[in-house]
Amino acid sequence: AEPLNLDPPSLAAATRDVESRIDERAHGRALRRAAKVLSWAGKDEEASRLAEQADAMLGGDAESLFIIGSLQLSRGDDEKAAALFERALALEPDYVRAHVNLGIALARLRRNDEARAHYDRALALEPHHANAWYASGILRRRMGDLTGAIADFERALSLAGKHLVQ
Numbered sequence: 001a002e003p004l005n006l007d008p009p010s011l012a013a014a015t016r017d018v019e020s021r022i023d024e025r026a027h028g029r030a031l032r033r034a035a036k037v038l039s040w041a042g043k044d045e046e047a048s049r050l051a052e053q054a055d056a057m058l059g060g061d062a063e064s065l066f067i068i069g070s071l072q073l074s075r076g077d078d079e080k081a082a083a084l085f086e087r088a089l090a091l092e093p094d095y096v097r098a099h100v101n102l103g104i105a106l107a108r109l110r111r112n113d114e115a116r117a118h119y120d121r122a123l124a125l126e127p128h129h130a131n132a133w134y135a136s137g138i139l140r141r142r143m144g145d146l147t148g149a150i151a152d153f154e155r156a157l158s159l160a161g162k163h164l165v166q
Contacts, residue, residue, distance in 0.1 A: 028057030032064050044071050062092040066101070073105055081105040096126045100135055107139050115139055130160030 031054035038047035048071050055064035069084030085102035088095055103118035119136040122129055137152030 024057055028054045028061065028064075031057065032061065032067070035064065035067050039067055039071060044074070047071060060087075060091055062088040062095055062098065065091070066095070066098050069098070069105075070101060073101055078105040078108045082109065094125055096122045096129055096132070099125070100129065100132045103132075103139070104135055107135070107142070112139060112143055128159055130156045133159065 031050045035047045035051035035054060038044075038050065048068050051064040051067040051071075055061045055068070058064065065084050065088040069081045069088065072078075072081035072084060082102055082105040085098045085105060088098040089102065092098070099118045099122035103115040103122065106112075106115035106118065116136075116139060119132055119139065122132040123136070126132070133152045133156035137149045137156060140146075140152055141149035
């Protein structure tokens, strides 16, 4: 076998050749999946960085924006989170989880009517979404609608039971 030539020009040419064969959309989707896994593992900074790269590679990607927004929400940066969920919804208007999380961010910002509208939209799209019912119950309780809050919490519990995620 011929020895491998690793001088800088040869290495650069080989790198260009390999990069030209990579499907950029597949690479973006792979980065998005890696970002999800990292976020589940609590590696927020790395997850956010990969999700931002995925969003750029995919030319605007609702799921990547959702991941970044969810990380911002968990950090308590509700303004940034809301802006990211709004961008995700501009790309995918029926993205249920983005409606729910935008509702949460807006509720934290005391923009209750807007939050209510997003919970209602999420539940219209997916009536069995336990977290949407739970978040709706929290908002109703805060707004003084205790009867509505109890009904929402009961619905959430009937759908998710002990597996309900806050």
